[in-house]
Amino acid sequence: MSTRPVNPVTGLDFTPAVGDMPFTPLQREWLAKAHALGRDKFAARAAQWDQEASFPFANYDDLREQGFLKLCVPTEFGGAGADFPTYMMVAAEIGRFCGATALTWNMHICSTMWTGVLADGIAMSDEQRAEHAARRQIHFARIVNEGKLYAQPFSEGTAAAAGRAPFGTTARQVVRDGQRGWLINGKKIWASLSGAADYYGVLCTEDKGDQHPDARDTLYISVPATAEGFSISGEWDPLGMRGTVSRNLTFKDVFVSDDEQLMPRGIYFKGAQTWPAMFNTLAPTYLGLANAVYDFTVQYLRGEVPGEPPIKRRQFPTKQITVAQMRLQLESMKSLFTRAIFEAKPNPSKDEKLRLYAAHYAVMEGANDLARLGIRTCGGQSMLKHLPLERLYRDSRCGALMLPWTAELILDRMGRETLYEPGEKDD
Amino acid sequence: MSTRPVNPVTGLDFTPAVGDMPFTPLQREWLAKAHALGRDKFAARAAQWDQEASFPFANYDDLREQGFLKLCVPTEFGGAGADFPTYMMVAAEIGRFCGATALTWNMHICSTMWTGVLADGIAMSDEQRAEHAARRQIHFARIVNEGKLYAQPFSEGTAAAAGRAPFGTTARQVVRDGQRGWLINGKKIWASLSGAADYYGVLCTEDKGDQHPDARDTLYISVPATAEGFSISGEWDPLGMRGTVSRNLTFKDVFVSDDEQLMPRGIYFKGAQTWPAMFNTLAPTYLGLANAVYDFTVQYLRGEVPGEPPIKRRQFPTKQITVAQMRLQLESMKSLFTRAIFEAKPNPSKDEKLRLYAAHYAVMEGANDLARLGIRTCGGQSMLKHLPLERLYRDSRCGALMLPWTAELILDRMGRETLYEPGEKDD
Amino acid sequence: MSTRPVNPVTGLDFTPAVGDMPFTPLQREWLAKAHALGRDKFAARAAQWDQEASFPFANYDDLREQGFLKLCVPTEFGGAGADFPTYMMVAAEIGRFCGATALTWNMHICSTMWTGVLADGIAMSDEQRAEHAARRQIHFARIVNEGKLYAQPFSEGTAAAAGRAPFGTTARQVVRDGQRGWLINGKKIWASLSGAADYYGVLCTEDKGDQHPDARDTLYISVPATAEGFSISGEWDPLGMRGTVSRNLTFKDVFVSDDEQLMPRGIYFKGAQTWPAMFNTLAPTYLGLANAVYDFTVQYLRGEVPGEPPIKRRQFPTKQITVAQMRLQLESMKSLFTRAIFEAKPNPSKDEKLRLYAAHYAVMEGANDLARLGIRTCGGQSMLKHLPLERLYRDSRCGALMLPWTAELILDRMGRETLYEPGEKDD
């Protein structure tokens, strides 16, 4: 039980990863739950998933039990009905204690946000709307009633994940045993939640026979882990974020029924164009991580890390200035992130879109900046595995590499989009 | 007349220096006025004040006429009643077109905010409250009815401006010709608005005779430009922000009546402790400046600067990436600044206070970062005085040097305050 | 007379801009002369050239008198016979005290190095060699015997200065009054030494009538300041390096005799391909400048600037760390520069060429980094014109913009040349 005073502005007895600000009751409730869960359960377990490169099943039992799997399922379907900014700040709080849990949970949540709040904001025909309403009910019911977990495999090792080509995984419409459905073929790599998810929400391109594949025909289809023809392969021994267990998925003539379409045909493509903020959902993990690095560094220099000798190192000016630099950068990350999540919307203005890119870049690169400074100022002990800093350092490097918004692709986009209006070209 | 479309979120046909966001009607009105005034009048005049190191009197005629001098005077005293964040974003808009005007206008506005919104939020005895109510009426009436301009001289070349010592300028209580008043003695340096202000709101320490000067006895007293014993001296030929005309003020047995006290005795000191955001009012000028650098750079690389050959340079990847970096940093500055101005309040939480420092630092150093990158990517032409970039480069270096929150002092404060709770000491 | 001890390694009683190292007697002699001249004469005059944007004639009287104009003229022609590295380190010493003098002197020296040591290292036919021997005698004699000053105008506002197109200034072979010679037409911009040089060594393209201009036909021809058809125009009011007086030159049917060819036809082009280090000769000015910034900062923080109050500011940890950062960067600049000048040669290896670029970039950007840090840590006083720092800050921004090796073009070249071997292309 915390004995820290409650801040009257936030209603919380801790400063959340996004910083103090006024929160809605829903935000306050979930931030408090996430913080407690992370601090009391996830933090201590994080070393294990990292060491074994194993999936954090124990964390997911807690998440399921406390309702986190249905956080973004609309209330009319039995969920908590959290909106985009609420999810993002809660995710940052989870990321503060276990990066692999936050990253994988994000995949699951995205499968509920795409089908939920996002779909609500994308134009559909009445027919599409009706179709979607019926299908997502099935999907949400699995999560709400059965606690099922969804993955969202994306990368294929081609330009598709960067949004520059259609996905190579295909779905062909078939009728089997009188049932209309899809035959899925292809391969996904870096598929987080491999072997842990109950369903894999696969992005694929409709195979229309002789035609050329077209990104506008992207389908978003759920494949049960038990489906015939579905298999998982490959080693998983990476630098960081090892608990995501991001192995390869192979789909060989996998049949699924029509009801497994998570969004009507063409709607995912429209959504990705319309809702760029969706690709920012990888960022909260790293904002949380940056907070973890900062929190640990302050605690360590103050001689207050449990189990460590109570040696104060805070009195050295070089360390004070390093911590000041870390805090400067952390505040930049927090403010960009917070502004971006609150202004996230369909069809943002150019100013808002560029800020969204900036927020993503600042968080992804900033988490790594902080981690390396944290190790440098805490010194040799922090390279050892009984303290969390070396893991955070390894995990921190992963964010800037994640498609579709790698640090380099954001620089490209920002360079081009600042200097060219849409449609402009040079001769 | 602008033909650009109005953004439905902002209600404006331009993106203000703080970026797109929903504004109140009052904010929208003043942002639009400031932007139009800056763009149509101030921008073209800026080179002149810079060249001559002369005060922007013409700009002040416009500001006075359009009501900007009373922007922060409470409505009950005939002002526009703008609050802190509204002022800060309007100031950034002015700073976008003329740094010297924004910096000097800030001095005037502060003299109305200290006595207005700030004073309202500081605890006073009933007697003090009554005294202050009577006196500020005189003060506000001069501004509202007569368009008078107030300076706020601060620096003395000692540790006082950094907040670490009492001011050396003194005020001794006297009775002269039956009138109670103060005899002021001392010297101020870097006094912006020298020779332009009608009143100089001087921070000074009460001279109680044999006692030691004490910062808690700081008085804030208005000295008319015409007062006997008051004089202005010294050269003014600096690197940048040359239109501020920040010369030396000497007070030699200057007598002013009791009514010239702008705040009751002791209240300024309390206010400075309580309202740290007040020292952030130097920042909007530099946020505006950073926008100006960015705006010009984009315009120049697109070949759209009026009067320049329409040569496009935007197609070079190195320039695209430089502009991306500039935008990244600008967005960080905008988000930190915006968050800080909206959460400004008496007695902020530790998290809010550290963010305030971070916002100040990020803006002051960031403006300079952008200016040097802007020159580098625009190339040789931008070193010449017919284009604004070289002036912006010179102006941009001044912000980080301004007391009490120089870049170095912020690093010091942040280093200490992150690692030590108030009152903590090492043995 | 210095009372500082002589360092046994350097044989000098000061640390030169390149740092302590063993010097040859010739290097030691000229470093000592340059340092004394700069310290005792140039430093005090620098403010004047800057303020007036006037040419440092007084400095040139000293340079001429002390033999600096003939430093790189081979000894067999009466010069001091300094080689490339010797010149570069002496130039850095001059740049330490007056940037505009160093930059313009470089133009003059280059006209003796191109025709001297460089030409000796470039393959020529016997006929060309003989022709060149005869002509450079005339040229060197003017310098050695008459103290004439040569400019080397380069830029034309096109891609030529970046080395990507032939020069637009043309020379057509003609016979006039029985004398073979050249008719020169065109325009040069940013021409340092405008109005101060006795001869302008113009880079131009041979006009062969109907053929297309070809960079391989670049000629290097000397035009006397008194030639008919030659004129100087344009304003000169830039941010920094104001004493270079870099105005526009117009050549309208300017006739010069064949003997004014400073190098045989085609040799300049070959030289530029062969001797990339020649373009590094703009760097020593800025290495000197960086030293000046550092020297002043240390002196100021120690309270030892003549004429200033002896206030020590060195005890603040933030200032100590800033000075440490400045020194770190200065040492990087010095070591890269020194290594590059000693390994300068025709046809350097890929490793050496990339290092040369790196040295140039590091010095040009580094000078600006140091200048802005110097101002930040010295504080407000350093913005005023009675101290040299604000001028150094302005001057420091110019180096990275200077063609053909701007900071951006070096990034381009290094990016390409690290990843592609000569001749390699992607499909």
Place this chain on the structure above:
Amino acid sequence: MSTRPVNPVTGLDFTPAVGDMPFTPLQREWLAKAHALGRDKFAARAAQWDQEASFPFANYDDLREQGFLKLCVPTEFGGAGADFPTYMMVAAEIGRFCGATALTWNMHICSTMWTGVLADGIAMSDEQRAEHAARRQIHFARIVNEGKLYAQPFSEGTAAAAGRAPFGTTARQVVRDGQRGWLINGKKIWASLSGAADYYGVLCTEDKGDQHPDARDTLYISVPATAEGFSISGEWDPLGMRGTVSRNLTFKDVFVSDDEQLMPRGIYFKGAQTWPAMFNTLAPTYLGLANAVYDFTVQYLRGEVPGEPPIKRRQFPTKQITVAQMRLQLESMKSLFTRAIFEAKPNPSKDEKLRLYAAHYAVMEGANDLARLGIRTCGGQSMLKHLPLERLYRDSRCGALMLPWTAELILDRMGRETLYEPGEKDD
């Protein structure tokens, strides 16, 4: 067998880690041997030591066989007689292929340099000189004739390793069984080569009974791995440089004979004051590592990594510019390092000493800068363990933490030593 052409300047068919430059025959020979050994043997084994955190015994068999253990043993004792700069550049070449091997080999080599070239340059009495001559003969013979390996444990977790306190490990002079010798007690941590060395050259303080320990009484004594009372303990599971096996050593009444003194009493202390460059011997490992990162990145972007698909990624401007930045920094590191090793000497000038610090800092921090950029630009694949980049990224963070010259302590030293002359104090 290499088919690359031999560079006429270097006499080598590869560019060594310090860059192209003229080498002595000895340097050339050992650089070539080190490069071949590293490239053909060490590179492939590096993953194993890292994964197992095991000592690279196989590499040491090769080093021993090829004479690397006696590289710095003077020729009169049967060694190769390499001087300081030669060792440093060869060490960088080893570090290019296996960081853990380079770091541990450095410990061994230091035990031969302290007793060899360094001792030769430190003033001793005739008696001390004679004593030292006799003892080092024993010591060198073990290495030359028996291939013995020496460790050099240093850290104790106190201020001693930073040079600010005497070592806590003590040696008391005793006579045992008629033999004069020392009784050693204490504990060393971070002791590289734990369990692999044949001898541990321990720095300890003479225990003179009731007196206070004094750093001037530092002894440097060799303890055989087989000595009674010597034991190794502790886990070893760090972030990087895992093959160093740096566990804890405990000395409990360990008796060694007088002949195990590696330097006469008091000489180590004098040497450490006199020869600051000795502490720079940790740097070549990281310069090598930085080269490895750069080499791999270029190879990967060119699609030339053996075993990987030949996909070219070099054509993207963002990647080109990143590689340019990496090369810029690598060249800075190489030039600083090279200059520092060649000017290393007893009692360097202030300029040389500050440059030495700068070189150390630049290499240690730069290696990490490069590693993180390398991963960012190579992308997701480079996080996996079948490629070396993620290991290099982990290893790269260790250098800045290594005592006595951590990155922070160098900033402290440089800040102080730039602004204060020896002995200067403020009141």
